[in-house]
Amino acid sequence: MASLLCTLQDHRDDVNCCALSDRFLASCSGDKTVRVYSCEDFSELRFSPLRAHAYGVHCCCFSSCGRYLASCSTDARTIIWSTSTGAAVAALEHPARAPVRVCAFSPDTRCLLSGASDGTVAIWDVTSKTLQRCAKVSEGTVLACCFSPCGQMFVTGSTLGELHLWTRSVGPLHTQREAHDLGVNCCHFSPQMSLDGQTIKFRLASGGQDNQLRIWIISQHATTGYEMSLLYTLSAQSAPVLSCAFSFDGQLLVSGSVDKTVTVYDANHGELVHTLTQHDRYVTACAFSPCELMFASGSMDKTVNIWRIGDGNAQASLRMMIRKHFLFVVWTGSKPLGYSRTLVSDWSEEDVCEWLRDEGFEALVDAFRAHNIDGAELVTLNTETLTTAFNIESVGLRGRVLRKIKDLRSSLLDSDSPDEFLCPITRELMKDPVIAADGYSYEREAIESWINTPNRSSPMTNLPLQTTILTANRSLKMAIQRWKSSQ
Template sequence: MVKLICTLTDHSDDINYCAFSSSFLATCSLDKTIRLYCLSNFEELPYSPLKGHTYAVHCCCFSPSGHILASCSTDGTTVLWNTQNGLKLAVLEHPSGNPVRICRFSPDSLYLVSGAADGSVILWNVQTLKVHRSGSVQDGSLVACAFAPNGSFFVTGSSCGDLTVWDDKMRCLYNEKAHDLGVTCCDFSSQPVSGNKQEFQMASSGQDNVIKIWIVSSADPIGMELRCKHTLSGHTAPVLACAFSCDGQTVISGSVDKTVIIFETNTGNILHTLTQHTRYVTTCAFAPDIPLFATGSMDKCVNIWQFEPKKLFTETARKESPKTSIENWSEEDVSVWLCNHGLKALVEIFQKNNIDGKELLSLTKESLADELKIESLGLRNKVLRNIEELQMERKSACEAVPDEFLCPITKELMKEPVIAADGYSYEKEAMENWIVNKRHSSPMTNLPLQRLVLTPNRTLKMAINRWLETQPVHNQNPRS
């Protein structure tokens, strides 16, 4: 299910953080540099590495549009970089001068949070590059931060184990002792809980060897609330990093035990344990639009992983993966399908005639009787009924377009996806019409669009094209 597709070895010291935009992968290190890679082939960009920090770089993150990269360092600064040319846009000096451990953009790109070793939290105005608000936790260093997807609040994690919820006025809304020995990372799922735009899932990891899944609610009249949904166990040492997949169905984590574990969010079950790193795993991140994730380690390596389609061996697996093309079934898959439908007596006949997925779909009443020599009318009819069901599943698979491929405005499959200033992707023509009609607010958040420039989302377009190629309808020859 998971395949290692690339290992990046350009840094000369420990990897501290990695982050994805829709086009790039950024990595930062104790070697004082940030490196940028093209997401389509993982080649390093000509203007990489980015140099400017005088000490170790602890964290890096992209703005929602991907045009700006922020990095923070022991040198007490947060630097903003232009991702198109690698030029330095600004240097934000933390008021306390303490090492800055974490930085994160708000979903609307208006603000940037930076947290320092002395527990101070700064909310920067990205447009004016001035301090908008500041605050501080009671104890410990700031080591983790994540914005809620709706941008109405953000959460920080400290080395003393607290998760603190803040609003954009830097008012402390809630505080929770989450991990006894210290928080190390936190991350929100981009998907609201059961469609409720006031409830989100958040993962936090800690020095206590576990990951916790929280339900964070900001709905009135309850006020702000954090409640623990799951505690995920499996690591044998402190967990240094955690991250949600785009659909919120899985969580990955990296640990001092040198392993990466992939959990199923809803059940807490371990899906995979990856052991390729040779030292502490310090960071992990999912790509926003494609089934990739990255892990970084003190072994100076960044591993790029890809989720592979599940191979269908049981009827249950088929129901869980209806989009997998039946034409790709092996003879073994067909045999399992027969057994699951009470047709075990036909397995030997099908195997002798090398019936795979394509052959299965082409079977007719005549071929079952004349070529496969199945004498029982009842068995022939049962095979045909189940093949008809497969054809219906096949049709449904073609129609079930992944949500992330649909334009939020037209609700149709995107052909020319573009990224707007709100960080969301839209069909180019639909978004242009939206702007032409003097709607300068985001279709998703209703907040003002700070810029009206639309950037082609080539990564998403490639993902859509790859998906289309797996669809039987797309592959049919119109002349046949």
């Protein structure tokens, strides 16, 4: 069953989009604001609402790491906000100053994609806050975009009704013409992938002006390239479908429509599970939590409804399990949430203090805070600075701090390395890459730790590993070594 947890009524105009991270709920509106709430009790955060856009805000989204929130507007800007302070980290102006209708982070948080009314998309580097590429992808307005779960490609949908599949550098991969008659309004990838021989398969949902919600299979084959085939056409709603979202496990699909309903489907069988009618006007937005069966829906009635599917106690246990699993997958269980999910160069002064405590250097916290040391300054510290500025006379203590700082410098090197050199589990530069049964290369220690858990499925495809035998990838190791030498 689906139960309504609460209704938020803080916006003064239509709610255009909503987004959920593991900790926060965000909503944006024609009233030019973005509002941010705690997922614990749905109380509004102290720095909310966020006010920097000059016109209505069309879309908002969280980065997978949870540190950033992005929003885009008719004012042609996409703003990146800090979820810890509410400060605007960057205001990215579309090159052609066209109204920006939709935005999406890549799974690794390195890129931010924005689609505009002139049919172009802009790809921004999140770390440097600079434009990587701007390209024309449609003759219509880009209303939908999303990255694949692997992060190597993205989809765009426009008012012309076509779905386009692109490489991360905006190279064309596939075009699905007449995906929706009269236009595509939304799209969303399922977080789950599957492997069938040498073919990787993704599921994509899209909603359109034709009142249809569709589930597509995108197949990526090593030799034949990309194909897109229709799996289901879902017709429970009687008016244009404006929003759609898969659950974190890919089992459910939710959509919102002009007919004022929210529908929930079994994504595996294409069967309607729930029809929710609590909104009084068009349902413009819906978003699932990344760690539990809870979702939000937003409407032109100026409200955001929070829904839970299933038993609350079971959901609490599931949420804890998913969070623990997420920690293991992303950080191999060795680092806490917070600063460890972010590049060192982006650490705040408080992040540095948290890092010092976690590394056992509590005695140095006050000195580092007094010198206003943030992440960018931390990696520049050397023996002389630690001795003279911080009065660290102990040779042993200085040595331990410098070794930890050296490790942080290495992590910065990892952040600039080619994606194929990074372990999919740790997202760090591989030292001893091995090939697993799923065909992917991993850092040996990381995949061995993964295999030693009860999970025993591929970190990339979620399918069972047919064997636990690991094969050294010597050619990749040599390529990484050559790249490191060139740096």
